[in-house]
Amino acid sequence: MRKGLLINLDRCSGCDSCIVACKLENDLPLGHFYNKVIAVGPTGTFPNVEKYWLPSQCQQCENPACVHVCPTAASYRDPKTGMVLIDKEKCIGCQYCIYACPYGVRQFNEDAGVVQKCTLCAQITADGDGVPACVHNCNCGARFFGDYDDPESDVSRELAKYPEEAIHTLPDPNNAKPLTRYILSPKFASWKELV
Numbered sequence: 001m002r003k004g005l006l007i008n009l010d011r012c013s014g015c016d017s018c019i020v021a022c023k024l025e026n027d028l029p030l031g032h033f034y035n036k037v038i039a040v041g042p043t044g045t046f047p048n049v050e051k052y053w054l055p056s057q058c059q060q061c062e063n064p065a066c067v068h069v070c071p072t073a074a075s076y077r078d079p080k081t082g083m084v085l086i087d088k089e090k091c092i093g094c095q096y097c098i099y100a101c102p103y104g105v106r107q108f109n110e111d112a113g114v115v116q117k118c119t120l121c122a123q124i125t126a127d128g129d130g131v132p133a134c135v136h137n138c139n140c141g142a143r144f145f146g147d148y149d150d151p152e153s154d155v156s157r158e159l160a161k162y163p164e165e166a167i168h169t170l171p172d173p174n175n176a177k178p179l180t181r182y183i184l185s186p187k188f189a190s191w192k193e194l195v
Helices: 017-026 065-069 096-100 154-159
Strands: 003-008 035-045 048-057 075-077 084-086 107-109 114-116 143-147 181-183
Touching: 003 154, 017 035, 065 075, 065 096, 084 114, 143 154, 154 181
Parallel strands: 003 181
Antiparallel strands: 003 143, 035 048, 075 084, 107 114
């Protein structure tokens, strides 16, 4: 099982509702975010200008560097769901995982003395029926959640609609194998390699 997100950038308007829904659902303190939306562009010259929005959160890597560097096994990949999680009881706040993550999506909560990140709303999705708050509240229907190994899941069905050249991942500098996929059709914009 490989549960993760698929984000259709052809639909994303950069409205930030995913950020707000996440902060509310996870009761995040001021200045803390589990996801962000990056404006890519504008690029080109008029009249051939393009721009898209790139939501970024934990990529749910299949070979996560954050897990490999954690001295207490607080960061782990759940064998049942494949999700990368943090056991706050084991976290000693060393922040090795923050530095190991090539995507900059982990944050240190100074009040709690632990590292935090997107859990794909495990408090909602653990029973198998719910979707993360960012998916549920996406105004444009750009976010999908499900098991990449299940051909009937929302992520698999949406992926099947697009050709290979429209499906992307963030750059993978250390063979982490990010699971999150992005759809960006060439008719809307050309994919830019960012981290």
